[in-house]
Amino acid sequence: MHKKRLFLFLCLLNAAVVVAQPAKPVIDAVRKQYAPDARVAIFRIETDSVGALKGKTNLPAAKQALTAQLQREGIAFQDQIEVLPATVLGEQTYAVVNVSVANLRSQPRDAAELATQALLGMPLQIWDKERGWYLAQTPDQYIAWVDFGGIQRMTKAEYDRWQQADKIIFTRPFGFCYSEPTEQSQTVSDLVAGDMLVLEKEAKQFYQVRYPDGRTGYVSKKEAQRHDRWVASLRPSEETLVSTAKTMMGIPYLWGGTSVKGMDCSGFTKTVYLLNGITLPRDASQQVHTGELIPTPNKEFSQLKPGDLLFFGEPATPEKPERVVHVGMWIGNNEFIHASGKIRISSMIPGATNFDEFELNRFLRAKRMLVKH
Structure with a gap:
């Protein structure tokens, strides 16, 4: 009886392998075509022992190409692929960095490798969520995980308003934003070169600015410029x-x-x-x-x-x-x-x-x- 059960188990295991194997070359080929660099595209698709396609992608065209190719080759499958952005995000599939420097990690945990950083005011596309972490894509297309404290999530309408607003850019290597228009007042946050904030008002010596989360403060004109003027003045050489x-x-x-x-x-x-x-x-x-x-x-x-x-x-x-x-x-x-x-x-x-x-x-x-x- 024991040998019979073992034989049956091995038969089922072999059958599972047969089912799983035909789809893998197709998945690999589509990944190579649509997402050869996992740093800038999401295509985490696998097939299980019963032929179900599982995983996530932010490339609808890649999913369509995969399922179409499997159909052409007569390979049976169950489509369980989630196309991002994840439904758990609701309408807040955008974000703006809310601290001077946000740390983006390779995995959604504090102990994970630091993959890259993003500066205050930088716009992000949000693709997924895991606990208090969000899978974000930077303007240079890099994809990594950022914790909730580093960003302000937004709807498309809120994001567009942020993008269209007048801004200042911090140009000194390091400094501060202050609660009042004096450097003797309490700091709102530190700032680093490249940080951007919405310009609310312009005074003689300070810009009044607004953070993505609505905080306000003052930045010395000696350490920042209006973003539009800064861009117009650029003469890279x-x-x-x-x-x-x-x-x-x-x-x-x-x-x-x-x-x-x-x-x-x-x-x-x-x-x-x-x-x-x-x-x-x-x-x-x-x-x-x-x-x-x-x-x-x-x-x-x-x-x-x-x-x-x-x-x-x-x-x-x-x-x-x-x-x-x-x-x-x-x-x-x-x-x-x-x-x-x-x-x-x-x-x-x-x-x-x-x-x-x-x-x-x-x-x-x-x-x-x-x-x-």
């Missing part, structure tokens, strides 16, 4: 990129950081360009696919200009693909500035006091983001 980068010297390295409170290598280059009005992708392995390739034959850097990005890592081999793991910015004089331990300047010249042999050895290529047409 080799000189402004280097100048911006050098204002961050000594800021500590922080994995996942993109603010003056701490930065990783790509967070640093991203922030330098952001403060010059240019949006770069989040990670070095994404930034390397943008811009114009600049020749560096035999690691010879004479064609580089200040502001060019240098990428480092492991070259491709027959056994494994290329790995881009670090990025820095050229500043001229055979030097580059990067986040490694802290924001610092390194040289490519042997014998220089700041020569960085490690980075020279793993240099891959250089790209120009400041391309003039």
